[in-house]
Amino acid sequence: MDKYRVKPGAKVRLSKWDPDDQSEFKGDKEQGRAKVAKINDDLEALQDLLYGEHKHKVLVVLQAMDTAGKDGVIRSVFDGVNPQGVRVAAFKAPSSVELDHDYLWRVHQQAPGKGEMVIFNRSHYEDVLVVRVHNLAPKEVWSRRYEHINAFEKLLADEGTTILKFFLHIDKDEQAARLQARLDDPEKHWKFAVGDLAERKLWDQYTDAYNDAIEQTSTPWAPWYIVPANRKWYRDLVISTVLVKTLKDLKMKFPENKDDLSKVVIE
Ligand code: ATP
Ligand code: MG
Numbered sequence: 001m002d003k004y005r006v007k008p009g010a011k012v013r014l015s016k017w018d019p020d021d022q023s024e025f026k027g028d029k030e031q032g033r034a035k036v037a038k039i040n041d042d043l044e045a046l047q048d049l050l051y052g053e054h055k056h057k058v059l060v061v062l063q064a065m066d067t068a069g070k071d072g073v074i075r076s077v078f079d080g081v082n083p084q085g086v087r088v089a090a091f092k093a094p095s096s097v098e099l100d101h102d103y104l105w106r107v108h109q110q111a112p113g114k115g116e117m118v119i120f121n122r123s124h125y126e127d128v129l130v131v132r133v134h135n136l137a138p139k140e141v142w143s144r145r146y147e148h149i150n151a152f153e154k155l156l157a158d159e160g161t162t163i164l165k166f167f168l169h170i171d172k173d174e175q176a177a178r179l180q181a182r183l184d185d186p187e188k189h190w191k192f193a194v195g196d197l198a199e200r201k202l203w204d205q206y207t208d209a210y211n212d213a214i215e216q217t218s219t220p221w222a223p224w225y226i227v228p229a230n231r232k233w234y235r236d237l238v239i240s241t242v243l244v245k246t247l248k249d250l251k252m253k254f255p256e257n258k259d260d261l262s263k264v265v266i267e
Contacts (some may be wrong), residue, residue: 001242004225006218012211014226019169021228025237032233036076039240044081046247047117051085052254054115057161060243061120063129064168065206066196067178068229070121073168077240078119087112090121103127103145104152111156124149128213133205146216157221164246165222166239167214168229172203 001024006012025032050056062070074088089110098106104124112118128149132142153163170178179196182188199206218224225242229235 001225001238001245004227004238004242006214006224006226008219008223010215010218012215012218012226014169014207014211014214017169017226017228019171019174019228019230022231022234024241025234029231029233032237036233036236036240039237039244040077040079040081042244043077043240043247046244046252047081047085049252049254050117050247050250051082051115053252054255055160056250056252057112057114057156057159058117058247059112059120059156059161059163060117061123061125061163061165062168063123063125063165063210064229065170065175065203066193066199067175067182068168068170069232069235070168072232073166073236073239074119074121076236077243081117085115086117086119088119088121091123091126104148108152112161114160124152125213125217129206129209132209133202146213149217150219150222153217153219153222162246162250163222164242165218165224166242167210167224167226168235169226170229172200174230175200175203 003024025035027035050058062073064070078086087110091107094103094106107120107124110118110120127137128142128145131137132139157163179192179200182192214224214226225238227235227238
């Protein structure tokens, strides 16, 4: 799945990344789904280790246009993992107290502790995305944030956090189809946000903002992956594969018991 990782310093043009790509898996949707379920067993075991070892911290950042499937990823990739060790932090429009502080203040509080995996459903990247597109801060303010973000993520990494950042890449037609499906099905009406239509009109501006954000902040310590996400099963497959490989590379071990258990007799 290395082909989806953005190399530090590489130029990013999302228009050059194919949201329909499925070249890393030889199989159909059904086989893909089965594979995700299999990888999910590995993830459960690895997350158990992460929790038991109580050493590493893992941060997964999810960013995407509306309807690209952040919720779907959280549901299927993390299906069945022990809720004790995994937490989702969703970042909505900041409260007035949050706005009174610097933009990383609320984010740092949600960073994972030892043995914990935290999924950011949106993140500090909104502060160079929606903030830029909607002019919530002037250019001179948001443009210096890439540097802060890289330094912030370096701090987390230096202190033992493994960071993975995923951009779920769909195209505008796919978004139209998903919005239409929500509109057509009364059971999905609750998911339909009229406000998403206004954001959709700003598609190109968001694309520019994502291009710059990903280009400026894909670092060795916190890489971005651009995940083809027009097909939901393939999107889940890419993310779970990267996650499991990264966790395996941590070479985690359950801690030894500090007592000599060979002498223990249970009466
Ligand atoms: P879903 O629609 O699937 O429930 P969502 O992540 O789109 O999930 P919403 O409540 O629809 O959740 O949207 C959250 C909104 O908060 C987004 O429009 C996002 O851009 C906005 N937001 C997040 N962080 C910031 C920020 N720092 N400044 C301004 N707006 C922000
Ligand atoms: Mg929304």
